[in-house]
Amino acid sequence: MIGGGFAGVEAAWALAEAGVRVSLAEMRPVKMTPAHKTGDLAELVCSNSFKSDAPAAASHLLKEEMRRMGSITMRGAETSKVPAGAALAVDRDTFAHFITDAIEGHPNITLIRGEITEPPAGLPTIIATGPLTSDALSAYIATRIGTDYLYFHDAIAPTIEADSIDLDRVYHASRYDKGDGGYLNCAMTQDEYYTFLDALLAAERVEGHDFENMHVFEGCMPIEEMASRGRETLTFGPLKPVGLNDPRTGKRAYAVAQLRQENLAATLYGLVGFQTRLKFPEQKRVFRMLPGLENAEFAQYGAMHRNTYVNSPRVLDATLRFVGPHEREGGNGDLSGILSPRPSVPGPQAPAVSQQPSVLYFAGQIVGVEGYVESAATGIVAGRALAAQLKGESFRPLPPQTILGALCRYVAFSDPENFQPMNACFGILPPSGLKAKKLVRHAAMVERGIAAMERYLRGRE
Secondary structure (H helix, E strand, O other), X not given: OEOOOHHHHHHHHHHHHOOOOEEEEEOOOOOOOOOOOOOOXXXXXXXXXXXXXXXXXXXXXXXXHHHHOOOHHHHHHHHHEXXXXXXXXXXXXXXXXXXXXXXXXXXXXXXXXXOOOOOOOOOOEEEOOHHHOOHHHHHHHHHHHOOOEEEEEEEEOOEEEHHHOOOOOEEEOOHHHOOOOOEEEEEEOHHHHHHHHHHHHHOOEOOOOOOOOOOEOHHHOOHHHXXXXXXXXXXXOOOOOOOOOOOOOOOOOOEEEXXXXXXXXXXXXXXXXXXXXXXXXXXXXXXXXXXOOOOOOEEEOOEEEEEEEEOHHHHEOOOOEEXXXXXXXXXXXXXXXXXXXXXXXXXXXXXXOOOOOOOEEEOOHHHOEOOHHHHHHHHHHHHHHHHHHHOOOOOOOOOOOOHHHHXXXXXXXXXXXXXXXEOOOHHHOOOOOOOOOHHHHHHHHHHHHHHHHXXXXXXXX
């Protein structure tokens, strides 16, 4: 098992719980990445949010599926969650320490610290090294899969020290009063918004350097890139004021920036949706223009790094096993027109390399899913699939009515010419067939997905 991020620990945990002895290799802290700060397993490097846990949300369905599959991530989240309205958010350190302790304490897992440049010959392997795979292992993978890598660039939002926020100028509220009000809100007038916008657009950005092809995933769009699309774009995005009336006035501001609690002690707050590649001094200057942040102290500045993923539809099946561009197993199920058909012309053949594992799976962001929870969930699939294969048992792809099953099908059977990372969303699920309002349709799809997962786990689907 190579990689100790969300997918890696879930895959190792699934294998270990199935009675398989696992060696889990994590190169940190021996060798660090540009984004990580510690050697903890499953370290959060961007937001501390695991997205919405509202009953009719796609991300809620995925988390419920993971809980039913024995997810160690979900156990860790329960022990470390912090107020975040309708979202599930965690204390970064508490969560990572829980995961690290759990992995180190499992009798079937041996944790190895150090870089693995290619899998050992003859051993079944799962590669879950995430978006910041080391150069040496990246070179092995590129040779092994025989197809081009794809790149996009991921952006991190800044984190603010709580005691530097002017609490007289901000207010506690969650959008539409949902959840427990774990957000601080910076309300702006129209003039304040336009002044901030102009400063944001004029601010200096970090040059591309190795960002040779500045291809940015829409879900992590830097705020300055988003602002350049139109003067009101931010008011329909991260600065949307809808559902955030100021309790002091009862009125809605022209724009509202939100800060989400980042740890249990409530000493850190993250700027929601403020992923950025502005230079550090510019971040301090521009983001201090937000009401209440005039004296903000930055515990972490926003940053941007390369995020790497394979062209999975060329080489993976729906269980995330490497099969090459010609051998396709696992079945694509009925995609109901959701996904573009795969072109009939296959990708290039994988050339031979000097040493190859007997069986190879991939999991996590490197397969083309986006998000902590999505990455962790694919680790469960890869771990369970490999465990079944090692025991000589069959492993059926998950039902397409489940978010996890739909994600695996998306990864395996999308159009490889236009493959993009995917979050948990209702758009990848088969239609509900209901003629009702969106919230009702989504609630029905959640109920349907949970039922499908329960039948699957009982061996009835």
